[in-house]
Amino acid sequence: MLQVVVPLYGDYEKKYAPVREALKDMDCKVIEVVDEHGEGFTATVNIGLKKALNAYWSGDEYGEGFIWVLNQDAVPLPGAAEALLKRMELSPKCGIAVSMQVHPEDEDFITYGGSGPVIPGVHFTGHISEGQHLEPKMMGWANGASMLLRIEMLEEIGLLDENFQNLASDSDLSYRARWADWQVWYEPTSRVKHTLNFSANPPDAMKLAAHMDVMRFQGKYNGELWHELTREVFE
16 A cells, blocks of 8 residues: 655645545555644655655555655646556656646646756646647656655665755755666656645745755755766756
């Protein structure tokens, strides 16, 4: 059974309701983690990952070998989990697989069709009806709203870096994965309804923390390491 980690923060009930409803129809174990103390996305996800890993290591029925991290407002469409699992099967070195994201009010509009340059955090957009972003591809970094993580990779490289509060921890995990010879894949047949609200425009109270996250990322990856990991991973 697949384990799903859902970090919950802020006024989450209304946003999370359609996600909870969608997950009810899936064969999965949902781990809901409420950020009660304002620690942020990264620390909250890590709490869930630790719970999922402990269940996996204990030999319970959660033996998929993967953990799905899903935002509280990322509503999975039918087949989303199966498509990510299939990508892992097709690409044994895939450590992170992410979904296409479509607009909640217009499922033809792609709000995330893969990642471009990590700075300034480019997300490809487009339209399904125009045939855009419909091919699987390797990428330099993943958007963490809907990402399937291979447990073998986590056992090798560790969890999210809690030096990042809300932003860039997904990018950092991707960079560390690639440095350890794992791959990051965009899988367009896996789709969730989601808009990039926080990363595109963080609330005023969190703008400083978001800025510091970006600065920490730039400080962590510089020089030869930066050039190596920011190279194009597909032609």
